[in-house]
Amino acid sequence: MTSLRPRRSVLYMPGSNARALEKAKTLAADALILDLEDAVAPDAKEAARDQVMAAVKAGGFGRREVVIRVNGTHTPWGKADLAAAAAAGPDAILIPKVSTPGDITLTAKAIRDFGAPEHTRLWAMMETPTAILNADSIVRTALDPAARLSVLVMGTNDIAKETRARLTKGRLSMLAYLSICVAAARAHGVDIVDGVYNDFSDEAGFRAECEQGRDLGMDGKTLIHPKQVEICNEVFAPAEAEIAFARRVIEIFDLPENQSKGALQVDGKMVERLHADMARRTVAIAEAISAQT
Numbered sequence: 001m002t003s004l005r006p007r008r009s010v011l012y013m014p015g016s017n018a019r020a021l022e023k024a025k026t027l028a029a030d031a032l033i034l035d036l037e038d039a040v041a042p043d044a045k046e047a048a049r050d051q052v053m054a055a056v057k058a059g060g061f062g063r064r065e066v067v068i069r070v071n072g073t074h075t076p077w078g079k080a081d082l083a084a085a086a087a088a089g090p091d092a093i094l095i096p097k098v099s100t101p102g103d104i105t106l107t108a109k110a111i112r113d114f115g116a117p118e119h120t121r122l123w124a125m126m127e128t129p130t131a132i133l134n135a136d137s138i139v140r141t142a143l144d145p146a147a148r149l150s151v152l153v154m155g156t157n158d159i160a161k162e163t164r165a166r167l168t169k170g171r172l173s174m175l176a177y178l179s180i181c182v183a184a185a186r187a188h189g190v191d192i193v194d195g196v197y198n199d200f201s202d203e204a205g206f207r208a209e210c211e212q213g214r215d216l217g218m219d220g221k222t223l224i225h226p227k228q229v230e231i232c233n234e235v236f237a238p239a240e241a242e243i244a245f246a247r248r249v250i251e252i253f254d255l256p257e258n259q260s261k262g263a264l265q266v267d268g269k270m271v272e273r274l275h276a277d278m279a280r281r282t283v284a285i286a287e288a289i290s291a292q293t
């Protein structure tokens with residue numbers, strides 16, 4: 001069972017951008033990714049690391065989940081990033097360019113050795129062809145609590161780079177990669193958030209891509225600009241009509257006269273007990289969203 005923590009909107013910001021780190025405290029994003037990897041130029045890496053760790057230690061991010069994206073361990077900065085992130089104790093550390101289950105288990109061991117607190121989880125970027133081919137074995141590591149894996153993050157820009165697929169409207173080229181990762185996430189009980197939409201001035205295109213991600217089964221979407229937060233929160237929250245229908249399905253299955261029935265009709269539609277399970281999740285996530293606002 002995946003978590004009921006709302007992760008509709010997950011906003012990246014460059015760890016080198018002090019203004020963005022401060023502004024994030026005022027935004028309605030469910031989670032923030034303070035990035036040390038691709039959004040930070042090589043000569044700014046060390047200063048960004050110091051700035052991000054100071055910001056995480058100082059706090060002030062309220063209900064927002066705080067995640068640090070480190071550089072890969074094969075880079076000159078990766079090991080020091082991990083040590084510093086473990087000591088800062090964010091909600092999660094995001095590992096870029098995961099390719100094998102060992103990338104999760106070895107990182108989990110490293111942050112434990114660096115003294116990371118128990119609450120610090122691992123999030124994994126799914127953004128290499130090898131990660132897609134190994135999705136089941138990578139995400140299966142979540143079955144061992146010591147691996148700390150709790151969320152997959154799609155990296156569609158890197159997938160496009162590595163596969164030479166084009167990021168077109170409708171994302172035909174990405175659908176297989178996205179769906180394989182949704183299946184892996186659901187099979188092993190972790191959350192999954194969709195990749196970014198680079199054209200942050202195109203509201204209609206962004207909304208359509210949010211809806212597509214939601215319909216594919218994503219829990220939310222990663223974002224690059226504050227103006228994407230509101231639309232994303234709206235699309236990934238159950239709509240009023242959906243919540244009302246879910247409550248009705250639950251109510252009808254709970255009636256004493258329906259206890260031995262497997263299929264019923266609600267508003268002219270066939271519903272089975274599996275729909276009652278889905279309805280309970282819809283209501284629970286809607287309540288979790290209301291509770292945080």
Ligand SMILES: CC(C)(COP(=O)(O)OP(=O)(O)OC[C@H]1O[C@@H](n2cnc3c(N)ncnc32)[C@H](O)[C@@H]1OP(=O)(O)O)[C@@H](O)C(=O)NCCC(=O)NCCSC(=O)C[C@H](O)C(=O)O
Pocket residue numbers: 011012013014019020021023024035038039125127154155156157158159195196223224225226
């Ligand atoms: C894309 C940007 C560089 C645009 O920045 P800017 O030109 O400053 O935008 P605005 O002038 O419109 O900004 C308005 C105000 O909002 C603040 N701001 C902007 N972006 C963010 C943000 N992401 N988080 C928080 N605050 C933000 C500005 O500071 C302005 O504030 P104020 O002056 O007080 O009004 C910029 O948006 C940006 O850097 N975005 C994030 C880029 C990033 O992190 N990229 C890496 C992640 S994407 C990725 O790697 C995905 C994955 O790995 C893959 O492979 O797909």
Ligand SMILES: [Mg+2]
Pocket residue numbers: 038125127155157158
């Ligand atoms: Mg990437």
